[in-house]
Amino acid sequence: MHNQTRGRGPARLLRRLVALVAVVACALSMGACGSSSSGDGHVIKIGIKFDQPGVGYKKSGTYEGFDVDVARYIAHKLGYRDDEIVWKEAPSKQREAMLQNGDVDMILASYSITDERKKAVSFAGPYLVAGQDLLVRSDNTDITGPQDLNGKRLCSVTGSTSANTVKKKFANEVQLMEQPSYAECATALFSGIVDAVTTDDIILAGLAANARGKLKLVGAPFTQERYGVGIKKGDTEFAKQINQAIKDMIDDGSWQRAIEENTAGTGYSPNTQYNPPDPTEGEEDD
Template identity: 75%
Template sequence: MNRPHKSLRALWRTCIAAVCTVACVVGVAACGSQDSANGNVIKIGIKFDQPGLGFKKSGTYEGFDVDVAKYIARSMGYSEAQIVFKEAPSKQREAMLQNGDVDMILASYSITDERKQAVSFAGPYFVAGQDLMVRTDDHSINGPQDLNGKRLCSVTGSTSAVVVKEKFAKQVQLMEQPGYAECATALFSGIVDAVTTDDIILAGLASASRGRLRVVGKPFTQEYYGVGIKKGDTKLATEINDAIEDMIQDGSWNRAIEENTKGTNYEPDWKYNPPTPDEGE
């Protein structure tokens, strides 16, 4: 059984620790500022535990979702010091918007008809696809059709593993973990053969692995990432869509993708990317 390098185990322990130490949800730049005291801030929900998308690291925030959020906020007239990032766990996103805890959410938040019953969306700003991540030296898995008899890791409650099992691999052995950092650690260790979720999430994890993991690059679904906002706020949706279009046109969107997935040879599915944001819903 392959064992992960000591430094790599430390890297993933750091990732996992970041998930557990999220008590301070206010960005350091915004904490205690006059803008914050006066309420002149914009509150944005992101993930804190997804390298490459939304990741909290030593009181700062990084990832593609974060870069898009900052671009949108700037276009609306907010400085970076006026952005308050809050953790937006998947199960709490609709409630956070409905309760006014945040003004918008960018947290690998797929646009679905079911969610549109509770909240509105701007965007999409990215189209992800479910894919697989394997060890770099493993060439036995080239797509979901190769998973029969293999050990697969996904996050508890995720629909990703269900999709694979129902559509492609009846004999897959599923391990569920609380987060993708734990799945990546299991993959390093040889406990599992592959990890599955959206390709851009996997690309962020692969980038953090320093070349030890790779994304297979055969996406088999489409997930349209939107900016969640309060139900019916068409004015805000239009502002956000304008900002997304500007980000795509001036090259910032491409640069953000490259920066947050560097070292992985990852490329989005150009058949669907970059997307064209809809006006409102």
């Protein structure tokens, strides 16, 4: 060790110079330093769902699902290892606030791109165009679409607009039931309490894959839901980086593999009229 009394001044100056160089390097690098407000070092904080099998699901301390696979691929392209990803639960009602407050750097949580949401946040993507569909028991033959739900019992999650869409547009005599989560809707369906569950097809496919052949997807989507990567409002450069990563994932086959692995055995296939999508969202200020 050098003499601490004599070296204190130069050592302090050297530490300050090193810190300044690190700050400048972080500012100049593209996506290499995570959230500027994190204070956690080289990490990226990503919001996902924790309760959607096949999409975003926390299981025994690990995270899996299509959204998770896409998020992990993007993070790798941005220069982050798996152990530098901080996963955070992103409940639907909290997503905009989490981005605005800097709690996360991006959100992939079955997060549909809408004009209303774009007033508060920006999006990259889309990375998938899903569609609202129906989940029924495997032995059901009389529900082939939303028009068959008059007199039937339909489950959706509390606060979701999916079931109301069915009631308003297709079957005004459907009986609606709400549950706190889609997993609980699936349980109600499995036990015969309801006749069908409705939400986006990729979410239903995940539930079907988790049901060991007891539930099936009707396979007749009747809306288009453009799943985007939520980011802080106006960050066009970040959107461009994310969009390029999504394009790479599609081009190298990882996107298709992620779809197949997370919906195995369900017969689910994204609507080829819209998929794979062309991710250009967020590259210009709204």
